[in-house]
Amino acid sequence: MSMRTLPLLFLNLGGEMLYILDQRLRAENIPGDKARKDEWREMDRKRVMNDIISTMFNRKFMEGLFKPQELYSKKTLRTVYDRLAHASIMRLNQASMDKLYDLMTMAFKYQVLLCPCPKDVLLVTFNHLDAIKGFIRDSPNILHQVDETFRLLIEVYGGLSAGEFQQIRQTLLIFFQDLHIRVSIFLKDKVQNSNGRFVLPVCGPVPWGTEVPGLIRVFNNKGEEVKKIEFKHGGHYVTAPKEGSFELYGDRVLKLGTNMYSVNRPVETHMSGTSKNLASWTQESIAPNPLAKEELNFLARLMGGMEIKKPSGPEPGFPLNLFTTDEEEEQAALTRPEELSYEVINIQATQDQQRNEELARIMGEFEITEQPRLSSSKGDNLLAMMDEL
Amino acid sequence: MVAADSEGPKEPGVRMFHRERSIPLRGSAAALCNNLSVLQLPARSLTHFGVVHGPSTQLLSADPEGVPLAQRQLQSKESTRVSPPLITQVHWCVLPFRILLVLTSNLGIQMYESDGSFMVFCHALDSGDASPAQAVFARGIAASGHFICVGTWSGRVLVFDIPAKGPNIVLSKELAGHQTPITDIASEPAQGQDCVADMVTADDSGLLCVWRSGPEFTLLTRIPGFGVPCPSVQLWQGIIAAGYGNGQLHLYEAATGTLHVQINAHARAICALDLAPEVGKLLSAAEDTFVHIWKLSRNPENGYIEVEHCHGECVTDTQVCGARFCDLSGSSFAVTGYDLAEILRFSSM
Numbered sequence: 001m002s003m004r005t006l007p008l009l010f011l012n013l014g015g016e017m018l019y020i021l022d023q024r025l026r027a028e029n030i031p032g033d034k035a036r037k038d039e040w041r042e043m044d045r046k047r048v049m050n051d052i053i054s055t056m057f058n059r060k061f062m063e064g065l066f067k068p069q070e071l072y073s074k075k076t077l078r079t080v081y082d083r084l085a086h087a088s089i090m091r092l093n094q095a096s097m098d099k100l101y102d103l104m105t106m107a108f109k110y111q112v113l114l115c116p117c118p119k120d121v122l123l124v125t126f127n128h129l130d131a132i133k134g135f136i137r138d139s140p141n142i143l144h145q146v147d148e149t150f151r152l153l154i155e156v157y158g159g160l161s162a163g164e165f166q167q168i169r170q171t172l173l174i175f176f177q178d179l180h181i182r183v184s185i186f187l188k189d190k191v192q193n194s195n196g197r198f199v200l201p202v203c204g205p206v207p208w209g210t211e212v213p214g215l216i217r218v219f220n221n222k223g224e225e226v227k228k229i230e231f232k233h234g235g236h237y238v239t240a241p242k243e244g245s246f247e248l249y250g251d252r253v254l255k256l257g258t259n260m261y262s263v264n265r266p267v268e269t270h271m272s273g274t275s276k277n278l279a280s281w282t283q284e285s286i287a288p289n290p291l292a293k294e295e296l297n298f299l300a301r302l303m304g305g306m307e308i309k310k311p312s313g314p315e316p317g318f319p320l321n322l323f324t325t326d327e328e329e330e331q332a333a334l335t336r337p338e339e340l341s342y343e344v345i346n347i348q349a350t351q352d353q354q355r356n357e358e359l360a361r362i363m364g365e366f367e368i369t370e371q372p373r374l375s376s377s378k379g380d381n382l383l384a385m386m387d388e389l
Numbered sequence: 390m391v392a393a394d395s396e397g398p399k400e401p402g403v404r405m406f407h408r409e410r411s412i413p414l415r416g417s418a419a420a421l422c423n424n425l426s427v428l429q430l431p432a433r434s435l436t437h438f439g440v441v442h443g444p445s446t447q448l449l450s451a452d453p454e455g456v457p458l459a460q461r462q463l464q465s466k467e468s469t470r471v472s473p474p475l476i477t478q479v480h481w482c483v484l485p486f487r488i489l490l491v492l493t494s495n496l497g498i499q500m501y502e503s504d505g506s507f508m509v510f511c512h513a514l515d516s517g518d519a520s521p522a523q524a525v526f527a528r529g530i531a532a533s534g535h536f537i538c539v540g541t542w543s544g545r546v547l548v549f550d551i552p553a554k555g556p557n558i559v560l561s562k563e564l565a566g567h568q569t570p571i572t573d574i575a576s577e578p579a580q581g582q583d584c585v586a587d588m589v590t591a592d593d594s595g596l597l598c599v600w601r602s603g604p605e606f607t608l609l610t611r612i613p614g615f616g617v618p619c620p621s622v623q624l625w626q627g628i629i630a631a632g633y634g635n636g637q638l639h640l641y642e643a644a645t646g647t648l649h650v651q652i653n654a655h656a657r658a659i660c661a662l663d664l665a666p667e668v669g670k671l672l673s674a675a676e677d678t679f680v681h682i683w684k685l686s687r688n689p690e691n692g693y694i695e696v697e698h699c700h701g702e703c704v705t706d707t708q709v710c711g712a713r714f715c716d717l718s719g720s721s722f723a724v725t726g727y728d729l730a731e732i733l734r735f736s737s738m
Contacts, residue, residue, distance in 0.1 A: 001475055001495060001524045068522035070473070113708065113727075116657065118634075162634055163569055163593025163618040166658065167524065173420035173727060174443060174475070180728075193706065197728065200678050200706045202656075210635040211653045213677075216696060218650050231698035234679055237656045 001174075002167040003068035004156065008125055009077070009172060010065055011149070012111070012257065014056050015128025016104040017081060018135060021090075022049060023261040024322055044089075049135045050142060051088030057145040066152055071175055095333035096322040102181045109176040110191065110198055111256040116240075117207035118165035120254055121172070122157050123244045126150075127257030150248055158246060185260065202235035208243045406702055409721070409734040410455040415462065416442035418710055418725040421477060422620035422660040423573055425711025425725045425732070428481040428488065428503065436715055437503070438732055439479040439490065440725050446479045446492060448505045455734050461505045465494045475526075482532035486553040491537060493527035498539050498547070500558065510558040512549075514541065531574035533588050533602040536561070540571020546590055548606065566590065566598040566608050575624040576602065577666070589629050589643070591619040597631055599643050610646040621662040623671065628685055628694050630671050632659030638673055640685070640694050649694040654681055661712045665719030670699070672722055674712035678704050680724060680735075702735060 025045040055061075078101055085092055085100065092100065111124045129150055136142045160168075180196025191199050206212055213235065218227040244253035323329040418424050418440050428437040435458070437450045449460035465474035476494045481503060488503040497513040516525040519542070527547075529540030537549045537558075544567030550559045569592045576588040579602075588600040595614020601607045617634035624630075629641040636655035641648055655675035663672045669685040682700040687693065707726035715721040721736035 001477070001526060003522050003524050073473075118658075161569075161594065162616060163595075166593070166618050166620075166634060167570075170420050177419060177443065177728060178417055197706055200708060202678060202703060206656045207635070210656075211637075213636060213653045213656050215653045216650065216698070217652075218693075218695075219648055220693075221645075221647060223648070229698075232701065233654070233656075233681070234701040234703050235656055235677065 002164065002171040003070060004160070004164070005071050005168050005171045005175075006069060007062075007065050007153070007156070008121060008168065009071065009108075009175065010080075011125050011153075012108045012121075012128055013077075013081065013104045014084065015125075015132060015257070016107045017085065017100060018049065018052065018132060019259045019261050020100055020103055020322070021052070021085070021320070022135065022259075024320055025049075025090075046138070048088045048090045050139055052084060053132060053136050054139075054142045054145060055087040056084060057142065057149050059145065059148065062149055062152065066156060071171060074175070091319045092322070093319070093329070093333075095329045095336070096320065098336060099322045099332065103183060105176065105179060106181050106183050106186070107260075109173075109179060110186065112169060112172045112176070113198055113200070114256055115169070115254075116205065117162075117210075118169040119160075119162065120207070120244070120256070121165070121169060122153070122246060123252045123254045124257035125153060126246070127252050127254065129153075130252070131259050147248065154246065154248070203237060205240040206237050208240040210240075212237045212239055406700060406722075406735040406737045409736045411731040411733050412438065412449065412451055412455055412457050412723075414440060414442075414449075414730045414732060415447055415460065416445065417728050417730045419443045419476075420708065420710055420727040423478060423480075423711060425661065425713050425723060426480045427713040427715060427723060428483075429716065431717070437481065438723065439481065440711065440732065441476045441479050444474050444476065446476050448479075448490070463492060463499075463501070463505050465492070465496060465499075477526050477528040478530055480530035482530065482537050484532050484535055484537070484551055486535075487551070489537065489551065491530045491539065493530060493539060495524065495526040498527050500537070500549075509556045510549075512547070512560065519543070526570070529571040529574040529590065531576045531588065533576040536603055538564075538574050538576070538588065538590075540567075540574055540590060540592075542570045544568045544571060544592060546571060546574070548603070562606065564590070564598075564600070564606055564608075566600075566611070567592040567594075567596060569593040569596070572618060572620045573622045575622045575629075577624045577626075587624070589622050589624050589631075591622040591631060593618045595619045595633060597622065597629065597641070597646075599629070599646060609644070612641055612646045612648075618658075620658065620660055623662045623664045625664050625666055625669060625671070625685060626687070628687075630662055630664075630685070632662045632673055632675075634658040636675060636677065638662075638683075640696060642694065650696050652683075652696070655679055660710050663713045663722070665714045665717060667717050668719050670714065670719030671696075672712055672714055672719070674709040674724065676708045678707050678709060680704060680709065680712055680722065682719070682722075700737075704733060707733075 025048060081101060082097060085097065112121060115121055115124065129146060133143060133146050182192060182196050186192035193199060213233040214230055216229040216231060217225055220226050242253050245251055321329050323332060419442055421441055424441050426439040434453055435450050437448065439446060439448050444465055446463045447460060448463065450458050452458060465476050474494055474496055476492055478493045480491050482489050482491055489509065490501040490503050490505055492499045497511060499508055500510040501508050514525055514527055519525050524542060526542050527539055531538050535551050537551055539547045541547060546564040547560055548562045548564060550561040567590065571590060571592050573591045574588065579587045588602050590598045595617050597612040597619060598608055599610045601609055619631050619633050621632040622629065624643065627643045629643050631639045636653065636657055636659060638652040638654040638659065639648055640650035654673050655677045657675050657677035659673055659675045661674040671683040671685055672680060674680045680702045681698065684697040684699050686695045688695055704724055704726060707729060709724055710727050711725040713723055715723050720738045721734065724733045
């Protein structure tokens with residue numbers, strides 16, 4: 001419902017993606033010269049992170065993102081991250097990309113749900129950006145891009161009212177509705193139950209500026225307090241110790257949005273037991289989608305702003321596996337429940353004949369009339385990417 | 390002076406609540422406020438429930454044991470704009486001669502026969518003067534006499550004149566008083582000559598407007614906000630109960646707008662309030678997973694507003710988004726939660 005949700009969604013999901021990629025890249029064994037192994041690994045990891053981050057924070061792309069607009073479908077957003085993940089020499093196959101997206105979405109869903117107050121989602125975003133700045137601290141140009149986005153966030157969101165943040169929060173939660181993928185790091189930390197639902201603790205700090213529940217105050221006609229009554233509210237809350245900083249630099253206080261992965265905590269997802277509440281999800285992906293044309297326009301606008309680096313010279317793209325072994329990755333691809341497959345805009349994959357024809361028609365229109373400003377190579381890139389997903 | 394809350398039942402009628410059989414839903418509840426409407430039909434031993442899922446709303450009816458008997462899904466009207474349809478609220482409006490089911494969405498307002506079988510009227514929202522950053526939607530529904538009042542994103546409240554039967558529903562006036570999106574509207578039958586206020590509207594800035602209803606609606610008083618939204622409001626015997634985004638529950642004298650009671654009721658935003666008007670019970674539900682039940686009254690000597698905490702229920706791991714009493718004595722209530730595909734029921738009977 002809120003028209004200001006997309007930048008927050010994009011930046012936080014992007015931040016989670018970078019945490020996961022960074023963790024996997026550190027854990028990955030890259031074949032190469034034994035003597036040069038460590039050096040090459042570090043260099044390539046930094047390069048991958050730099051490439052993705054600089055693509056993500058491209059100025060034109062950000063300007064398009066920050067324009068007030070509705071949230072588009074999950075499919076469209078997924079396509080953007082597919083593209084982003086391939087903005088460097090790293091290659092992810094379908095199974096790993098699916099897992100990456102599952103982890104990203106569940107992590108941000110958790111963060112939004114657990115924010116003590118709606119405005120805290122901005123602190124979560126700042127936590128992600130602070131960490132991103134850490135990844136590229138040796139690259140002043142990219143650092144500058146990230147700082148510019150930071151300033152844009154402060155400018156756009158700094159002055160929004162509590163009511164507007166509540167709308168943003170509701171819009172985000174509606175976007176994440178019915179996603180219950182179990183993430184092993186969440187299960188281990190007991191922040192997620194085995195049924196996929198998150199634990200909502202009834203203890204901890206209340207939002208900054210609010211009072212702990214349990215008190216009734218009675219006033220007379222003149223506004224003077226005449227009575228105080230306590231009641232048992234059932235939780236164990238405490239006052240917030242400190243306010244998080246909404247400046248470019250500062251202590252955010254809130255831990256949500258900081259990096260929870262490390263090399264020793266592998267990330268796995270469980271696919272079973274999550275298919276029960278997906279009625280609405282499958283409904284969305286099967287019904288003919290009259291928004292497809294608008295979504296393609298949106299994608300084209302975003303892609304137009306993205307400058308994708310293609311691998312140059314004889315260097316091969318190196319594959320990244322989000323699973324522990326190649327066999328696991330293959331197995332995951334084979335056993336992924338039908339209803340959890342992300343039907344990214346892909347003409348071949350749809351089984352529905354009507355939808356196929358409709359999309360083909362839209363793609364046809366799109367190619368000829370919709371984006372005359374796109375140079376033919378960019379247009380081809382877009383369509384080629386669509387087809388290969 | 391601090392008085393400790395005494396443990397255990399305060400009067401024979403107040404007992405502990407226990408979980409009853411849940412009612413399954415086809416789709417989970419959306420993270421909206423006031424996301425449960427209940428229509429009690431004790432004469433037919435039936436209760437109707439309405440829950441917003443997102444682009445659709447689910448209606449179902451159940452017997453006193455909670456066994457579902459019939460269900461129906463209503464979709465939001467077809468969108469001619471780019472934005473996907475999203476229903477913001479569903480509410481049964483009980484009028485003198487008929488009951489209508491009202492749906493508000495980001496497209497407009499739809500009114501149905503009470504069982505949802507037939508759409509009687511629809512009204513598209515005019516988004517003409519919205520800035521690009523403003524989301525356009527309707528939200529906040531209440532019946533007042535033979536009118537149905539519906540709030541909008543701009544703060545304007547639309548007043549529809551409802552005939553005793555038939556589809557000739559007319560938009561008769563628009564009330565100005567708010568500048569930010571309406572969150573909720575509450576009304577009660579006029580209490581007599583002294584008590585003139587019978588409608589309250591609330592908005593995202595926390596502002597409350599107190600009205601005397603038709604044929605001309607008069608703004609009696611305004612109660613300013615204090616930096617947080619007021620997602621839910623109730624009106625009982627001239628007492629306004631307002632739930633706020635900071636978890637506080639305020640009780641105001643409607644005639645004057647004076648704050649008489651301030652309760653630190655919840656640790657997160659309040660998302661729903663409901664009343665059992667025959668007994669003066671108030672229910673508050675919030676994103677902190679708690680539902681609290683309060684007893685409202687007036688001091689017989691001086692007429693001052695008094696409140697007593699009756700019960701607190703923790704709905705484990707559930708971000709509550711709707712809560713309603715299910716019977717006139719306030720002895721049972723139902724709760725919906727974000728992402729939850731069932732209606733939870735609690736009873737002390």
